[in-house]
Amino acid sequence: MSPSPMTRAATQTAATGTGIAMPSLSDLCRSVLDSNREKIAIQKPDVALRKLELILTSALELSNGKGFQAMSLRDLSRASGISMGGLYQYFDSKTTLLKMILSGVSGAVEGALADPPPEVEADPRAHLLWLIDTHVRLTEQMLPWFTFSYMEAKNFPLAERRAAIDSEALTESYFANVIARGIASGAFAGSTSPLMPALIKPLLQEWYVKRAKYRRRGVTIETYIATVQQMVLDATGAKALETPPGG
Amino acid sequence: MSPSPMTRAATQTAATGTGIAMPSLSDLCRSVLDSNREKIAIQKPDVALRKLELILTSALELSNGKGFQAMSLRDLSRASGISMGGLYQYFDSKTTLLKMILSGVSGAVEGALADPPPEVEADPRAHLLWLIDTHVRLTEQMLPWFTFSYMEAKNFPLAERRAAIDSEALTESYFANVIARGIASGAFAGSTSPLMPALIKPLLQEWYVKRAKYRRRGVTIETYIATVQQMVLDATGAKALETPPGG
DNA sequence: ACTGATAAAGCGAGCGTTCGCTCGGAAACG
DNA sequence: CGTTTCCGAGCGAACGCTCGCTTTATCAGT
Numbered sequence: 190m191s192p193s194p195m196t197r198a199a200t201q202t203a204a205t206g207t208g209i210a211m212p213s214l215s216d217l218c219r220s221v222l223d224s225n226r227e228k229i230a231i232q233k234p235d236v237a238l239r240k241l242e243l244i245l246t247s248a249l250e251l252s253n254g255k256g257f258q259a260m261s262l263r264d265l266s267r268a269s270g271i272s273m274g275g276l277y278q279y280f281d282s283k284t285t286l287l288k289m290i291l292s293g294v295s296g297a298v299e300g301a302l303a304d305p306p307p308e309v310e311a312d313p314r315a316h317l318l319w320l321i322d323t324h325v326r327l328t329e330q331m332l333p334w335f336t337f338s339y340m341e342a343k344n345f346p347l348a349e350r351r352a353a354i355d356s357e358a359l360t361e362s363y364f365a366n367v368i369a370r371g372i373a374s375g376a377f378a379g380s381t382s383p384l385m386p387a388l389i390k391p392l393l394q395e396w397y398v399k400r401a402k403y404r405r406r407g408v409t410i411e412t413y414i415a416t417v418q419q420m421v422l423d424a425t426g427a428k429a430l431e432t433p434p435g436g
Numbered sequence: 437m438s439p440s441p442m443t444r445a446a447t448q449t450a451a452t453g454t455g456i457a458m459p460s461l462s463d464l465c466r467s468v469l470d471s472n473r474e475k476i477a478i479q480k481p482d483v484a485l486r487k488l489e490l491i492l493t494s495a496l497e498l499s500n501g502k503g504f505q506a507m508s509l510r511d512l513s514r515a516s517g518i519s520m521g522g523l524y525q526y527f528d529s530k531t532t533l534l535k536m537i538l539s540g541v542s543g544a545v546e547g548a549l550a551d552p553p554p555e556v557e558a559d560p561r562a563h564l565l566w567l568i569d570t571h572v573r574l575t576e577q578m579l580p581w582f583t584f585s586y587m588e589a590k591n592f593p594l595a596e597r598r599a600a601i602d603s604e605a606l607t608e609s610y611f612a613n614v615i616a617r618g619i620a621s622g623a624f625a626g627s628t629s630p631l632m633p634a635l636i637k638p639l640l641q642e643w644y645v646k647r648a649k650y651r652r653r654g655v656t657i658e659t660y661i662a663t664v665q666q667m668v669l670d671a672t673g674a675k676a677l678e679t680p681p682g683g
Numbered sequence: 684a685c686t687g688a689t690a691a692a693g694c695g696a697g698c699g700t701t702c703g704c705t706c707g708g709a710a711a712c713g
Numbered sequence: 714c715g716t717t718t719c720c721g722a723g724c725g726a727a728c729g730c731t732c733g734c735t736t737t738a739t740c741a742g743t
Contacts (some may be wrong), residue, residue, distance in 0.1 A: 230691090230692085231691085231692070232690095232691065232692090233691080233692090233738095236691095236692080253590075255591065256505060256590065256591040258503060258505040258506055258591075259505055259591060261727075261728065261729080262728085262729065262730080263727085263728085263729095266695095271693080271694095272693060272694045272695060273694080273695065273696095273729095273730080273731090274692095274693065274694050274695070274730095274731080274732080275692075275693050275694065277730070277731080278692075278693080281730095282729080282730080283729065283730090340587075340590050343500075343503060343587050344502065344503040344505075344506060382663045382666070382667075384655065384659070384660070384663045387642070387646075387649070387650075388639060388642065388663070388664070388667065390642075391638035391639060391641065391642040391645075392635060392638060392639070394638065395634070395635065395637075395638040398638075399634075402634070403634075408631065412631070413631070416629045416631045416635070417635070419629070419671075420629075420635065420667070420670075420671045423667075423670040423671050424666075424667045424670050424671070477717095477718090478717085478718075479716095479717070479718090480717085480718090483717095483718085508701075508702065508703080509702085509703065509704080510701090510702085510703095513721095518719085518720095519719060519720045519721060520703095520704080520705090520720080520721065520722095521704095521705080521706080521718095521719065521720050521721070522718080522719050522720065524703095524704070524705080525718075525719085528704095529703080529704080530703065530704090
C-alpha cells in the first residue's frame with residue numbers, strides 16, 4: 190500500500206485547544222462501512238474495513254487526479270490491487286462508490302461543526318473563530334475527501350447534488366446563526382452584511398481547493414486560519430485579534 | 437436556436453461608468469475563431485462564425501449541465517443540430533473544443549482587466565474597487581464560460597491545466613500589484629495580510645460558481661459587488677464606502 | 684494435529700453498450 | 714460543373730458490469 194496523505198492520521202486531536210477530535214481514515218471508512226452495510230457483501234468487518242480503506246484511498250487519489258468520471262473501474266482495480274469482481278463486493282455500482290465518499294464527507298462535517306465546546310458556544314465571537322478554525326483543520330485532515338466532494342459535485346446524480354447543496358446550506362447556517370447571535374449581543378456590528386455567512390464559505394473552501402498553491406508558497410494552516418479570522422472580524426466590526434497576522 | 441444566457445448580450449457597456457466594453461457572444465466566438473483558424477476547415481467566415489456560436493453555446497450548456505467528460509459528441513450533435521461529421525470541421529478533437537472555450541475565457545479576462553481607465557489607475561483605492569467591479573461583471577456577462585472553465589479545470593490535459601493556473605496567477609497579480617501600490621501610497625494599511633490578493637479571488641469566483649443561489653435569494657450584482665468591495669476595504673484598512681451595503 | 688467439508692472471498696475473461704472519430708458520398712452553392 | 718459544406722453509418726477501443734470458477738479461511742470430527 191502506497192503512502193497517502195491520509196495514512197499518517199491517527200485519531201489525533203487538532204491543535205486548536207478545544208479538544209475536538211478529527212476523524213482518522215479508519216474512522217471515516219468505518220462510518221462509510223456502517224452506513225452502507227447492506228451494499229457490501231463482505232462479512233468479516235476487519236477484512237471489509239481494510240479493503241475499503243484501500244478502495245476509497247485509491248479512488249480518491251485517481252479521481253482527484255483525473256476526475257471521477259474519467260477514472261475507470263479498471264484503473265481503480267489496478268491502483269487498489271483488487272480485481273474487478275472483488276471491487277463489486279464493496280459497491281453495486283460506480284454511483285454507489287461516489288455516494289459512499291460523499292456520505293463520509295457530509296457526516297464528518299456535521300460531526301465536527303455541530304457540537305462546539307460549551308465555553309466556545311457561550312461567546313459568539315469565540316464561536317465564530319472556532320467554526321473557522323475547525324472547518325479549515327477538518328478539510329486539511331480530510332483533504333482528498335473534500336477536494337473530491339467539491340470538484341465532482343456538479344457531476345453527481347440529481348439526488349446527490351441536492352444533498353451536497355443541503356450540506357453546504359447547513360454549514361452556512363452555522364455561520365449565519367452565530368453571526369445573528371453576535372449582532373444581537375452587540376459583539377458584531379448591526380451593519381454586518383447579510384451576505385457575510387455566504388462569503389465566509391468560499392474563504393474556507395479556498396484552503397483545500399487551492400491547497401497546492403499555499404503549500405508552494407509556504408503558507409501554514411495557522412497563518413491561513415488567522416488571516417481569515419481577522420478578515421471576518423474586520424467585516425463584522427468586531428475587535429481585532431490579539432496577534433494580527435499581517436504584522 | 438434556443439435562447440441562451442449569452443444571446444441577449446450585444447456589445448454593450450457595463451454599468452460601471454468606466455466605459456469598459458464587455459465582450460459579446462459574437463466577439464468571443466470571433467476571437468476563438470481567429471485563434472484556431474488552422475484547426476477549422478470552414479472557409480466562409482460568416483458561416484463559420486454562425487455555426488461556431490451554435491457549437492460553443494450548445495457545448496457550454498451541455499457541459500455545465502452534466503460535465504464536459506460526460507457530454508458526448510453525439511449529445512453535442514443533437515443539441516446543436518450539426519452532424520458528427522459537421523462538428524469535426526470545427527475542431528479536430530474533443531480536447532481542441534475544450535481548448536477553444538478556455539482560450540475565450542482567458543482572453544476575455546486579460547482584455548477586460550489589463551487596461552483600466554487612466555483616471556482609475558491613478559488611485560490605488562479606485563483601481564482596486566474597479567478590478568472587483570469589472571471582474572464580477574465580466575463573469576456575469578460570460579457566466580457559462582466561467583462556470584465551464586472553473587468546474588472543468590481539473591480535468592484538463594496537463595498543458596491546459598498549467599495555462600489555467602497561469603491565468604489565475606495573472607488575475608491575482610493584478611490585485612497584488614494594486615494593493616502593493618496602495619500600501620506604498622498610504623491608502624491601505626501596512627499590516628494588510630500578504631494573503632489578501634489570494635483571498636479576493638474566491639470571493640469573486642463565488643459569484644459565478646454559486647450564481648443560482650444568489651439568484652434564488654434575490655441578491656443583485658450591485659449588492660454583491662458592493663459587499664465584496666466593502667469587505668476588501670475593511671481588510672486593507674481603507675476608509676469605508678459612501679453607501680455601506682449592510683445598512 | 685491433521686483432514687475434509689462448507690462457506691467466504693477473490694478473480695478476470697467476456698457481455699452489451701457507448702465512446703471519440705473517420706470517410707465516402709450526397710447536398711448546396713457560386 | 715467544380716468547390717465547399719454537410720451528413721450518418723461504421724470502426725476499433727474502452728466503458729460499467731457479470732458470472733462461473735479458483736483460492737483461501739473456518740471449523741467439526743477423528
